Amino acid sequence: xxxxFNPPKAGPASALFFPMSQLVPExxxxxxxxxxxxxxxxxxxxxxxxxxxxxxxxxxxxxxxxLTLRTPAAFAAAxxxxxxxxxxxxxLGTILxxxxxxxxxxxxxxxxxxxxxxxxxxxxxxxxxxxxGPGVMTPTDVDVAIRxxxxxxxxxxxxxxxxxxxxxNIAAPFAHLGPKFVPLGGIHLGNLKTWLDSDLVAAVGGSxxxxxxxxxxxxxxxxxxxxxEAMAVAK
Numbered sequence: 431x432x433x434x435f436n437p438p439k440a441g442p443a444s445a446l447f448f449p450m451s452q453l454v455p456e457x458x459x460x461x462x463x464x465x466x467x468x469x470x471x472x473x474x475x476x477x478x479x480x481x482x483x484x485x486x487x488x489x490x491x492x493x494x495x496x497l498t499l500r501t502p503a504a505f506a507a508a509x510x511x512x513x514x515x516x517x518x519x520x521x522l523g524t525i526l527x528x529x530x531x532x533x534x535x536x537x538x539x540x541x542x543x544x545x546x547x548x549x550x551x552x553x554x555x556x557x558x559x560x561x562x563g564p565g566v567m568t569p570t571d572v573d574v575a576i577r578x579x580x581x582x583x584x585x586x587x588x589x590x591x592x593x594x595x596x597x598x599n600i601a602a603p604f605a606h607l608g609p610k611f612v613p614l615g616g617i618h619l620g621n622l623k624t625w626l627d628s629d630l631v632a633a634v635g636g637s638x639x640x641x642x643x644x645x646x647x648x649x650x651x652x653x654x655x656x657x658x659e660a661m662a663v664a665k
Contacts, residue, residue: 452552452579453561455610455632459541460561460582462519463612466494467626467664469635470657471523471614473500473642480507483640484515486650490657491665496523496543496635499530505537512538525562528554535560543584547571552578563612567591569600572609581609582632589616594628601630622663634664 454460463469470492474480480503487495497508499522512520521541522534531554534542542555547564555562556579565584566572575583585597592599597611610632613625617636625634639660640653 452556453541453563453582454580455582455608457561457582459519460610460632463494463541463582464610464632466492466519467633468492468639468657468660469494469496469521469612469614469633470639471496471498471635471637472640472645473498473637474503474507475501475642475646477503477506477510479645479648480510481514482648482650483645483653484511484518486654487640487657488515488517490654491661492639492657493517494519494521494633496521498522498524499526499534500524505533508534508537508539525551525555527551531555531558531560545584545586547574547578549574549578552580566600566611569603572600572604576604576607576609581607583609583611584635585611585613587615588613588625589621591615594625597628597630619660619663622660626664636660 470487472495497504508520508522511518519540520538521543522539523543525542525544528551535558541561543563545565552562552564562580563582563584564575564580565586566575611630612633612635614635617625617634618638622634625631639657644652
């Protein structure tokens with residue numbers, strides 16, 4: 431992959447030449463995630479819960495999700511959401527293997543994410559046409575991710591890694607390249623606005639919006655209420 435350090439006049443987003451399929455802030459899905467403000471991070475144990483869950487989130491104003499590939503039901507749940515809830519921006523997370531990319535696309539994923547930076551997965555995702563946002567925690571992570579074409583990055587684990595102060599430090603050397611971040615890990619209603627007020631942050635992800643136990647209990651009313659409460663802060 432060639433990298434050109436002679437940016438055209440288009441600005442920071444054009445500072446390097448990258449595969450257009452990577453997850454970047456100015457892409458259609460990148461802009462949609464920024465407009466969403468919140469990304470619900472989900473673990474679904476039963477595919478039958480997928481559509482009622484997505485509908486509850488949408489009623490509460492949450493229009494984007496990262497459905498993690500941590501259960502056998504995940505791909506079927508994603509496909510059900512894609513078919514029944516076209517207004518939900520569907521991403522699949524915890525992509526740890528190149529073998530998961532094709533099934534993710536087949537299930538209707540609009541983007542994929544991982545907890546760390548794996549260049550092989552990023553490149554395979556680009557080849558397949560799946561916009562991909564790797565997880566970063568260090569300047570080296572950010573450097574590798576940007577060189578692979580990714581500039582909308584998952585900052586994980588956000589709070590235990592050092593919070594917003596740490597993100598500012600690791601992002602500073604790359605500011606001219608225009609990266610944006612989606613922090614996850616340790617974020618809640620009490621600190622949500624602080625994160626969203628940062629110019630570095632495109633959107634915030636969190637599992638507190640729809641915790642696994644609430645999904646297992648099929649407590650859609652609680653999930654809708656939690657989503658609505660979070661969106662009241664985010665907007």
